[in-house]
Amino acid sequence: MRELTLIGIGTGNPDHLTFEGARAIQRAETILIPRKGDQKSDLADLRRQIIDTVAPDCAAKIIEFDLPTRAADGDYLNNVDLWHDAIAEAWKAAAGTAETAALLIWGDPSLYDSSLRIASRLTPYPKIKVIAGITSLQALTAAHAIPINDIGAPFVVATGRQLRDHGWPKDADTAVFMLDGNCAFQTLALADYDIWWGAYLGMENQVIRSGPLADVCADIIETRAQARADHGWIMDAYLLRRRT
CATH class of the missing domain: 3.30.950.10 (Tetrapyrrole methylase, C-terminal domain)
Incomplete structure (x- = not known):
């Protein structure tokens, strides 16, 4: 990826999306949507609903991928570190040859969200653009x-x-x-x-x-x-x- 856009989407209500966030979705070429298992399929569905609401004619390629799980046993911080490495690799694999991609981030990427830390692990490091969301x-x-x-x-x-x-x-x-x-x-x-x-x-x-x-x-x-x-x-x- 040459460029990665992290779009804050609030708490799941399409009305929480800013005009800037809506425009970013409308202009995106590739949108990555993580899956967290069947029991949490609503989370992926909500992202798709937001896309359909603000960009009904969205031309972006939407790619779903399975999000790695964090080890429950052992040292917490070490487990998080390894987990973030695995998520970065999952982003790269999902994006494939796409030069630009976007991720829809719950709330805002600045507050108790690790997307920016995960993005820093990408090699080569892409240009990062952040669009603020409601926390x-x-x-x-x-x-x-x-x-x-x-x-x-x-x-x-x-x-x-x-x-x-x-x-x-x-x-x-x-x-x-x-x-x-x-x-x-x-x-x-x-x-x-x-x-x-x-x-x-x-x-x-x-x-x-x-x-x-x-x-x-x-x-x-x-x-x-x-x-x-x-x-x-x-x-x-x-x-x-x-x-x-």
């Missing part, structure tokens, strides 16, 4: 109609793994957590926090919950498990704020 952080606060921070106050964005392994972020009153498959918020002193949680944000099947963590913790865990069983996949995020 789950923005979609979450919009769904609940709340600001993310208090006046003049900082906030932290982290993963569920960080909350589980290291506890509440130091010197923070507000934090947003992503990529949390185990509901790490239940490890906290529930009475000390309020939560704003959402899944499938901005989509037709969006579901949100909010309130004192002690009151809604069990409901969120149950709702999340049922939603994942119903759809075969889930993308969610939540904001926690210390109670004062």
Whole structure:
């Protein structure tokens, strides 16, 4: 590949795509769509729906490819490193002889997405173009109609793994957590926090919950498990704020 375009597509709602992102899809010569197994086929289908919505006469060659899986056992960071190598090779194999290609990236490539790190492993290194997208952080606060921070106050964005392994972020009153498959918020002193949680944000099947963590913790865990069983996949995020 001579050029690779990473297009932020928001959280799956075609309305989240910017005009710039829509134009990039309309002009693309090759679009790569990863497959994550039959249970997550909706993710590939959603990408195709976005393409059909913004570029119904799209002339791009659409190539689906199987995304490598990450080893579950052993050192986490080493497994991620090897996994990223494998994904870079999968991109190259899928693109074949195409000189330019595009990938549709959930949310925005800048926030808890490794596409840019994976792209850096491509040889020869292509020209990279990034088109910003709406993040789950923005979609979450919009769904609940709340600001993310208090006046003049900082906030932290982290993963569920960080909350589980290291506890509440130091010197923070507000934090947003992503990529949390185990509901790490239940490890906290529930009475000390309020939560704003959402899944499938901005989509037709969006579901949100909010309130004192002690009151809604069990409901969120149950709702999340049922939603994942119903759809075969889930993308969610939540904001926690210390109670004062």
